[in-house]
Amino acid sequence: MNTSNVNKAILMLALAASCTVQAAENETTDSDRIAAYREMISDGNPAEFDEMRGEELWKTAAGPNQATLEKCDLGKGPGVVKGAYAELPRYFKDTGKVQDLESRLLTCMTTLQGLKEEDISAKPFASEKKASDISSLTTYVVGQSKGIKMAVSVKHPKEKEAYEIGKRIFNYRAGPYDFACSTCHATSGVRIRMQDLPNLSSNKKDAQSAYTSWPAYRVSQGLTRSFQWRLNDCFRQQRFPEPKFASEATVALTMFLAVSANGAKYDGPGLKR
Amino acid sequence: MNAKQIIGMVVAASFAAAILPAQAASLDAKTTDIIKRDFRDKGIAKASRVNQDELQAACSKYVDKVPTKLKHKLEAEQEKAVKWPADGKYMGDWKAGEKLAQSGRGMTWSDKPEDAAGGNCYNCHQLSSTEIAYGTIGPSLLNFGKIRGNTEEVQRYAYGRIYNAKAYNACANMPRFGHMGILSEAQIKDLVALLLDPESPVNK
Numbered sequence: 410m411n412t413s414n415v416n417k418a419i420l421m422l423a424l425a426a427s428c429t430v431q432a433a434e435n436e437t438t439d440s441d442r443i444a445a446y447r448e449m450i451s452d453g454n455p456a457e458f459d460e461m462r463g464e465e466l467w468k469t470a471a472g473p474n475q476a477t478l479e480k481c482d483l484g485k486g487p488g489v490v491k492g493a494y495a496e497l498p499r500y501f502k503d504t505g506k507v508q509d510l511e512s513r514l515l516t517c518m519t520t521l522q523g524l525k526e527e528d529i530s531a532k533p534f535a536s537e538k539k540a541s542d543i544s545s546l547t548t549y550v551v552g553q554s555k556g557i558k559m560a561v562s563v564k565h566p567k568e569k570e571a572y573e574i575g576k577r578i579f580n581y582r583a584g585p586y587d588f589a590c591s592t593c594h595a596t597s598g599v600r601i602r603m604q605d606l607p608n609l610s611s612n613k614k615d616a617q618s619a620y621t622s623w624p625a626y627r628v629s630q631g632l633t634r635s636f637q638w639r640l641n642d643c644f645r646q647q648r649f650p651e652p653k654f655a656s657e658a659t660v661a662l663t664m665f666l667a668v669s670a671n672g673a674k675y676d677g678p679g680l681k682r
Numbered sequence: 683m684n685a686k687q688i689i690g691m692v693v694a695a696s697f698a699a700a701i702l703p704a705q706a707a708s709l710d711a712k713t714t715d716i717i718k719r720d721f722r723d724k725g726i727a728k729a730s731r732v733n734q735d736e737l738q739a740a741c742s743k744y745v746d747k748v749p750t751k752l753k754h755k756l757e758a759e760q761e762k763a764v765k766w767p768a769d770g771k772y773m774g775d776w777k778a779g780e781k782l783a784q785s786g787r788g789m790t791w792s793d794k795p796e797d798a799a800g801g802n803c804y805n806c807h808q809l810s811s812t813e814i815a816y817g818t819i820g821p822s823l824l825n826f827g828k829i830r831g832n833t834e835e836v837q838r839y840a841y842g843r844i845y846n847a848k849a850y851n852a853c854a855n856m857p858r859f860g861h862m863g864i865l866s867e868a869q870i871k872d873l874v875a876l877l878l879d880p881e882s883p884v885n886k
Contacts, residue, residue, distance in 0.1 A: 584727075586789065587858065645791055648790055649732065650730075650732060657716050658721070
């Protein structure tokens with residue numbers, strides 16, 4: 410049994426236990442059961458294995474240039490990882506773009522290591538069969554902002570513009586079901602089936618706790634999932650086509666959501682059902 | 683603080699934070715361009731799905747609060763496009779309706795072309811009293827038929843509402859199941875029966 414299976418097994422036990430205890434109650438939400446599970450394993454999150462993998466990747470020479478990422482500038486100067494995620498997305502002078510963590514890692518992996526962007530973007534998410542380097546790097550970087558207050562800036566005109574575009578993408582209704590992000594995430598206290606939905610547009614507390622708990626180890630999948638993955642799977646359920654990895658659309662939407670989380674302590678990598 | 687100071691603060695604040703109408707229009711256009719460029723085909727979900735019809739564009743632009751005149755125009759257009767059953771019958775089989783209501787599948791890029799779409803009803807609505815895993819985005823439909831009866835008028839209303847919820851409320855959250863070809867006429871009739879048949883668990 411590998412680590413992820415062990416954790417799946419623990420969750421099953423936790424779910425079974427909480428189901429029995431709460432069988433008398435009419436409505437037990439997934440959130441209640443997950444909260445119980447979180448408490449059980451509060452001294453450890455399987456995402457830590459992905460953080461370690463990412464740290465190793467960060468410090469190991471790779472690519473045609475045989476370079477590490479230790480000179481990568483995530484916004485706080487070359488090589489500064491601590492606290493970087495709490496200020497992303499941000500405007501970067503060298504690329505002239507607003508970038509989120511994944512988009513910035515792409516820049517570093519191509520410029521420093523000489524890797525090809527299309528090769529990295531081809532498999533940006535981990536699967537059961539294969540880990541994803543850029544996803545593990547993401548897990549490592551976010552872990553270095555744990556406990557640090559979210560402070561994403563919209564001072565630069567391009568940052569402000571990204572925020573405004575992100576807000577519009579959030580409300581953009583299309584596809585066969587006419588869904589936008591806002592269809593499910595603009596009302597407080599609602600759920601799909603038994604799954605609680607955070608109100609990401611007009612409930613500061615919801616927006617903060619949702620954003621600061623991603624990336625996260627997804628127990629049902631046995632994988633640590635990045636924020637780009639989170640958006641990708643939302644668009645799938647929205648019946649949209651697929652957003653391109655680290656594209657301007659995804660960065661703008663991330664900007665909108667990150668700014669909404671400002672002021673809260675970053676608490677990831679998190680743990681989800 | 684006097685009135686002049688307050689006005690001054692309000693004016694200053696609106697310049698600092700607000701987006702002017704001309705800016706908003708250009709941001710709207712830019713957003714559409716970015717979306718059209720940054721989404722791609724995956725499985726059955728083709729990139730063209732991001733192209734909005736008039737209703738989707740209006741609801742997005744006004745964040746679901748479309749000005750009254752436009753709202754009524756959109757609703758009238760949607761209503762005109764409803765295809766009512768040729769046989770004049772609105773009720774099918776509630777048992778088939780319950781199965782459809784349970785299924786949340788359909789039309790995502792991980793669904794296969796041959797996978798039939800479900801009604802997704804329980805995702806957002808309470809229906810049968812025995813199913814406790816229901817969503818709350820839409821109103822509870824428990825006792826829908828018990829409360830309203832099942833006269834032809836009520837049947838037609840339920841059929842129309844499922845076929846195209848936007849004919850009744852332009853920016854409703856609910857998908858247009860008939861209008862967008864998600865469910866067939868027969869399937870919508872089954873859902874009408876789930877709501878209105880006295881034997882349906884919705885009314886028990």
